[in-house]
Amino acid sequence: MGVLCFLQLILQRIWRVVMMTMTMNLKLKVLLGSYDCGSISLVWVKKFIGSAQRDETGRGQYELWERIGIVNTGLSEEMMSKGLIETIYCSSNQLQEEGTCVICLTQNPSWCLHILLLCALRGLVHQLWFSFCNMLFLTRNRRILQQGIDFKQIDHEWHWDSFIILQAVMAYVALLSFPFLENLPSWNTKGIMCCIVIHVGISEPLYYWFHRLLHTQYFFSHYHSLHHASIVTQPFTAGMATLLEHPIIGIPILGTCLYGHGSISLIYGYILVFGFLRCMGHSNVEIIPHVLFQIFPLLKYFLYTPTYHSLHHTEMNTNFCLFMPLDDSIWKTINTKSWHFHERTSSGKNERIADFVFLVHLVDIMAALHFPIFFRSLSSHKFSIKLFLIPTWPFLFLLMNLSWVLHTTIVGTFYNLRGRLHQTWLVPRYGFQYFLPFAKEGINKVIEEAILEADRIGVKVISLAALNKVLDS
Numbered sequence: 150m151g152v153l154c155f156l157q158l159i160l161q162r163i164w165r166v167v168m169m170t171m172t173m174n175l176k177l178k179v180l181l182g183s184y185d186c187g188s189i190s191l192v193w194v195k196k197f198i199g200s201a202q203r204d205e206t207g208r209g210q211y212e213l214w215e216r217i218g219i220v221n222t223g224l225s226e227e228m229m230s231k232g233l234i235e236t237i238y239c240s241s242n243q244l245q246e247e248g249t250c251v252i253c254l255t256q257n258p259s260w261c262l263h264i265l266l267l268c269a270l271r272g273l274v275h276q277l278w279f280s281f282c283n284m285l286f287l288t289r290n291r292r293i294l295q296q297g298i299d300f301k302q303i304d305h306e307w308h309w310d311s312f313i314i315l316q317a318v319m320a321y322v323a324l325l326s327f328p329f330l331e332n333l334p335s336w337n338t339k340g341i342m343c344c345i346v347i348h349v350g351i352s353e354p355l356y357y358w359f360h361r362l363l364h365t366q367y368f369f370s371h372y373h374s375l376h377h378a379s380i381v382t383q384p385f386t387a388g389m390a391t392l393l394e395h396p397i398i399g400i401p402i403l404g405t406c407l408y409g410h411g412s413i414s415l416i417y418g419y420i421l422v423f424g425f426l427r428c429m430g431h432s433n434v435e436i437i438p439h440v441l442f443q444i445f446p447l448l449k450y451f452l453y454t455p456t457y458h459s460l461h462h463t464e465m466n467t468n469f470c471l472f473m474p475l476d477d478s479i480w481k482t483i484n485t486k487s488w489h490f491h492e493r494t495s496s497g498k499n500e501r502i503a504d505f506v507f508l509v510h511l512v513d514i515m516a517a518l519h520f521p522i523f524f525r526s527l528s529s530h531k532f533s534i535k536l537f538l539i540p541t542w543p544f545l546f547l548l549m550n551l552s553w554v555l556h557t558t559i560v561g562t563f564y565n566l567r568g569r570l571h572q573t574w575l576v577p578r579y580g581f582q583y584f585l586p587f588a589k590e591g592i593n594k595v596i597e598e599a600i601l602e603a604d605r606i607g608v609k610v611i612s613l614a615a616l617n618k619v620l621d622s
Contacts, residue, residue: 260324260331263413263416264317264320264321267317267320267416267417267420267421268313268314268317270417270421271313271420271421271424272310272313274421274424274425274428275309275310275384275385275387275388275424275428276524278384278425278428278429278432279383279384279385279525280522280523281432281434282383282384282432282433282434283521283522284522285559285560285561285562285563286559286560286561288434289500289560289563290497290498290499290500291434291435291436291494291495291497291499292433292434292499293433293434293435293455293456293459293494293499294380294381294433294459294463295499295501295565296381296565297381297563297564297565298381298383300529302378302379302381302383303525303529305378305379305389306379306383306385306386306388306389307526309385309386309388309389310388311388312388312389312390312395313388315392315395316395316398319395319396319399323399323403327403327406327407329406330406330411333406333411333412333413333416334412334413335412335413335414336412336413336414337410337411337412337414337415339410340405340410340411340412340415341415341418343404343405343408343410344401344402344404344405344415344419345401347400347401347404347405348400348401348419349473351400351401351404352397352400352401352471353470353471353472353473353475353476354476355397355400356397356470356471357469357470357471357476357477357480359394359397360469360470360471361469361482363393363394364465364466364469372391372393372394373390373391373394375389375390375391376389376390376391376394377462377465379462380462380463381433382430382431382432382433382458382459382462383431383432383433384428384431384432385431385525386431387424387427387428387430387431397471398420398423401419402415402416402419402420426472429455430453430454430455430457430458430472431455431458432455433455433459434455435454435455435456435491435494435495436455437452437454437455437491437495438495439488439491439492439495439496442488442491449474449488450473450474450475450478451473451474451475452472452473453468453470453472453473453474454491454495456487456490456491456494456495457474457484457487457491460484460486460487460490461484464484466482467482467483467484468482468483468484468487469482474487501570502570502606502607502608503563503570503571503572503603503608504569504570504571504608504609504610505569505570505571505572505608505609505610505611505612506571506572506573506574506603506608506610506611506612507571507572507573507574507611507612507614508558508574508576508596508599508600508611508612508613508614508617509561509573509574509575509576509614509615509617510575510576510578510579510580510583510614510615510616510617511552511575511576511577511578511579511580512532512579512580513579513580513581514542514545514546514549514579515534515538515542515545516532517545517548517549517579518538518541518545519532520561520575521561521562549579552577552578552579555577556591556594556595557595557598557599558574558575558576558577558595558598558599558602559574559575559577560572560573560574560575561573561574561575574599574603576592576595576596576599576617577595578592578595580615580616583616596613596617599611
């Protein structure tokens with residue numbers, strides 16, 4: 150009975166959290182008379198409960214959290230909307246009288262800021278890894294799989310950040326279920342060792358066996374195939390998982406806090422390191438030198454590599470670990486090619502010579518944001534002026550001035566067509582700079598050197614774009 154009561158309490162608080170996280174925005178819209186009561190309930194039910202959709206092939210095509218199955222709430226939108234409004238007004242007034250934060254329902258409102266900040270930092274970690282992986286002028290020699298990302302995968306991973314929202318809700322529920330979490334100290338040295346022990350002793354083995362379970366026929370087809378739909382992994386692929394796979398992140402944190410050694414810095418540190426390692430494993434770029442494992446042979450059993458995890462995505466039934474290949478070694482599920490493949494990829498000799506090169510230049514300052522090293526949501530759409538990007542103009546202006554120090558082209562993008570590798574080489578100059586008399590000689594020299602370099606390495610065809618064709622000395 151105690152377990153059932155605890156589960157009932159958790160479900161009730163999940164409902165309250167979902168309702169109350171929308172309080173401030175919702176109240177404002179209702180007061181302004183511009184709120185459609187029926188729409189928000191449907192959106193949130195589809196977001197956190199969801200229903201299956203079918204694509205034209207007849208196979209199930211699900212949004213991120215819709216893999217938990219079809220759930221019939223038995224409630225109409227009108228009924229849910231009325232209940233939502235009443236819950237918000239009654240609960241918010243009651244909580245204000247009790248001195249409780251109306252957003253996160255806790256006695257310590259600073260946790261609202263902590264959770265929001267953690268969400269922003271986790272998104273930043275994924276974005277920085279994405280930018281690094283697409284800096285082909287740095288990473289193309291260490292790319293694991295040479296094929297590119299198609300638009301089907303981009304569409305599939307479009308809502309990659311939904312897991313951050315889910316885990317924020319999980320954090321709210323944890324705060325409500327364990328009130329002592331509200332008064333954690335800023336630092337606790339014992340907590341670091343305790344968290345490491347719990348991660349190695351509980352999280353790693355638990356994730357290993359759970360991951361193997363997800364690769365059984367039923368669970369793979371109904372749940373885990375969502376993650377494996379992306380063969381060429383990207384940092385955003387790390388977030389593409391079902392509801393069943395995400396609670397693992399909270400075990401070391403909660404366990405350490407229950408032992409009395411938790412701290413705010415531990416929560417920040419563990420969550421950000423966890424996200425960093427997940428992004429690294431899905432980066433498709435080998436950044437860990439093989440010589441490190443030659444100097445410290447045992448390290449390869451305690452730290453996985455992007456090559457190691459890439460083999461899991463291409464050959465499936467091997468390399469199941471979270472971050473430590475130790476469990477794969479114990480239970481004989483290590484891919485036999487793992488270390489040799491890592492040695493070859495980390496050597497930096499994994500580059501293929503392009504068959505076709507297109508020499509391009511930047512157009513204007515704002516258009517630079519469509520370069521793939523920035524935001525996928527922009528580079529996958531045609532250029533247009535967006536007001537929310539105006540604050541980035543000073544950064545882009547600084548970047549434009551720094552580009553003057555570059556006197557060579559850089560590899561910008563690539564794609565494979567009928568077995569031929571096509572690359573875009575970027576002249577680091579903007580359109581208006583081609584019309585500056587003092588800049589023409591330098592630009593001409595960059596273009597000439599690019600053509601000679603392409604001829605030297607064996608490029609079969611090189612084509613010049615726009616202003617690169619017409620510039621005179």
